Amino acid sequence: xxxxxxxxxxxxxxGGERVLKTLSEMYPNAPIYTAFYIKNSTAxxxxxxxxxxxxxxxxxxxxxxxxxxxxxxxxQIWGSMDLSKYDLVITSCSNYIARGFKVGExxxxxxxxxxxxxxxxxxxxxxxxxxxxxxxxxxxxxxxxRQFDFNSAQEIKHWVTNSKNVAERIKKFYRKDSVVIYPxxxxxxxxxxxxxxxxxxxxxxxxxxxxxxxxxAEAADKLGLKLKIVGEGAGILSVESKLKKYLGKNIEMLGRxxxxxxxxxxxxxxGFIALAQDEDFGMTVVEAQAAGxxxxxxxxxxxxxxxxxxxxxxxxxxxxxxxxxxxxxxFNKIKWDTNLIKKNAKKFSKERFVKEMRxxxxxxx
Numbered sequence: 150x151x152x153x154x155x156x157x158x159x160x161x162x163x164g165g166e167r168v169l170k171t172l173s174e175m176y177p178n179a180p181i182y183t184a185f186y187i188k189n190s191t192a193x194x195x196x197x198x199x200x201x202x203x204x205x206x207x208x209x210x211x212x213x214x215x216x217x218x219x220x221x222x223x224x225q226i227w228g229s230m231d232l233s234k235y236d237l238v239i240t241s242c243s244n245y246i247a248r249g250f251k252v253g254e255x256x257x258x259x260x261x262x263x264x265x266x267x268x269x270x271x272x273x274x275x276x277x278x279x280x281x282x283x284x285x286x287x288x289x290x291x292x293x294x295r296q297f298d299f300n301s302a303q304e305i306k307h308w309v310t311n312s313k314n315v316a317e318r319i320k321k322f323y324r325k326d327s328v329v330i331y332p333x334x335x336x337x338x339x340x341x342x343x344x345x346x347x348x349x350x351x352x353x354x355x356x357x358x359x360x361x362x363x364x365x366a367e368a369a370d371k372l373g374l375k376l377k378i379v380g381e382g383a384g385i386l387s388v389e390s391k392l393k394k395y396l397g398k399n400i401e402m403l404g405r406x407x408x409x410x411x412x413x414x415x416x417x418x419x420g421f422i423a424l425a426q427d428e429d430f431g432m433t434v435v436e437a438q439a440a441g442x443x444x445x446x447x448x449x450x451x452x453x454x455x456x457x458x459x460x461x462x463x464x465x466x467x468x469x470x471x472x473x474x475x476x477x478x479x480f481n482k483i484k485w486d487t488n489l490i491k492k493n494a495k496k497f498s499k500e501r502f503v504k505e506m507r508x509x510x511x512x513x514x
Contacts, residue, residue, distance in 0.1 A: 150236040150514070152179040157245030158216060159186035159193050159201060161381075163355055164332060164432040165263045166192045168311070168502075169241045171333045172261075173199050175503060176239075184226050184245055185211035191381070191405060205229055216245075221290045224249060224297045232256065237514045240305075243429075244268060246294075248301035257514040259307040261330075264315050264429040265322045269295050272427055273359040299323060307513045309506070312430040312451040328509060331454075332432055333502035338408065339439035340491050342416040349375035351418035351442070353411070353433040354425075356382045356389055356402075361424025361447065361468050363388055366395040368473035373399060376422070379414065381405045415440035420480055424468050428452055438462075439494035441487035445476050455497065459483060461490045 154176065156169045173181060173196060180200040185207035186193050193201075203211075204226045210216045223246050232238050233253035240247045243263035252258055267273070269291055299322070308327035310316050319327045350369065354360045362378060369376040381404060382389050389402070396402060406414065415421075421437035423446045430451035434444050438455070444462030446452040456462040463483070465476045 151234065152176045152237045152239070153232050153235040154179050154181045155230075155232075155238060155240035155242070155247050155250065156181060156183050157241070157243055157247045158184045158211075159196065159203075160190045161355060162191035162195050164311075164430065165241055165243055166195065167432060168261060168263070168332050170195055171499060171502060172239055172241065172506075175506065182230055182232065182250070184223075184247075185216060187211060218286070220245075220294060223294060227301070237510070239510075246298055246301065248305065249297065257307070258305050259309060259510065259513065260302075260305045261309045261311075262315060262319055262327065263311055265318050266294070266298060269298060270318070270322060307509075309509060312454055314451045314454065315429050330502060330505045330509065331497045332430060333499035334432060334435045334439060334494065334497045336439045336491075336495055336498045339412050339415055339436050340441070340494070342412060342440065343487075344413070344416040346419050346442075347417045348419055349377055349417075350420045350422050350445075351377050351379070351414060351437070352422050353379045353415075353436070354423075356380050356392070358388045359425060361422075361426065363391050364468040365422050365424055365473070366392055366400055368468075368470045368477075369400055370395045371470055372474055372477065374477065376400045377414065377418070378402045379404070379406055379411065411436075412440065415442055418442050420445055421462075423447065423452060424465070425450065425452075426468075431455065434462075435494050435497045438490050441491050443480070443483070443485045443490055445473075445480055455493075457493055460486075461493045 154172055180202050182202050185203045186201050206226045210219045227249035230250040232250050235256055238258045240260050242248055242260055244266045302323040308325050309330050310327045311332045313329055316327045316329055319325050415437055421442050421444045423434045426447050426449050428450035434452055435455050437444055438461050444456050446456050446462055446464055448464035448466050463479055465472050
């Protein structure tokens with residue numbers, strides 16, 4: 150088969166890009182079509198060697214972060230792509246929609262949906278929404294983009310998604326059934342180290358306002374707990390400036406780490422913190438468990454599918470200092486079984502993802 154991959158855009162390297170990278174390993178000769186790519190960005194560097202084809206609108210939208218305010222061009226961006234020569238197209242789609250491209254009569258299209266666009270359906274997306282002009286503009290273009298999002302979804306018969314959480318959104322907003330194939334976690338990479346735990350908690354995340362990072366830093370600061378934060382800012386606004394006042398003896402921002410450094414810090418951490426209140430799935434929570442590190446997670450979204458209460462982590466139902474103080478106290482009273490935590494993570498392995506995706510593709514393409 151002639152296969153093509155499609156992805157929103159190539160810039161930050163998050164969970165969606167990890168899925169794309171695995172798909173590109175499954176189909177190394179498949180070109181990747183995208184709205185735009187940023188050379189030498191983290192995602193671009195992870196996909197080096199792959200043929201990446203950006204839309205003709207890329208020169209306009211990728212500079213000065215115009216890809217966000219120019220979202221009203223999404224129907225034209227994807228509509229300009231002709232993929233009719235391919236037998237199979239797998240689109241890795243989320244907030245930039247990545248659908249509506251031209252295909253042939255015999256082209257099979259499979260959508261691996263990370264989430265319907267959060268900004269279109271009332272989910273938290275970042276600090277930009279606090280500006281009234283942004284809200285007015287988003288509401289204005291949102292009506293037209295929801296129509297495009299829904300109509301382009303109706304053209305696709307085969308849907309795969311990363312969690313039961315997102316499967317419910319796909320059913321609600323697109324009226325489509327989907328198959329859950331959990332995203333690929335490199336269990337071996339994160340689980341091969343057996344290091345003594347050190348007295349610090351860890352966050353690994355894109356540094357944006359929807360991840361609960363500022364709340365975690367505030368609690369750690371007031372409670373005198375050591376916290377290390379790994380990640381880089383994303384989008385037009387990040388929360389790095391808000392975090393600066395907490396940085397010091399107990400709280401560190403380490404930026405982006407390479408894979409070896411990341412595996413080491415996962416293994417050394419006493420616990421992992423994930424406070425996003427409606428995370429689509431949450432791959433870093435599984436990576437932490439793969440390293441034998443228990444989790445403190447917000448009880449919502451995809452976290453409920455990967456964390457086993459009091460076995461591999463604990464849940465919190467708020468992110469205020471009092472709630473987190475109680476959570477840290479509960480956390481410290483539990484005798485965590487590292488082997489049990491690692492075993493739970495194996496359910497989300499990369500090998501399992503490849504096997505299940507290949508089977509789904511064989512059955513439907």
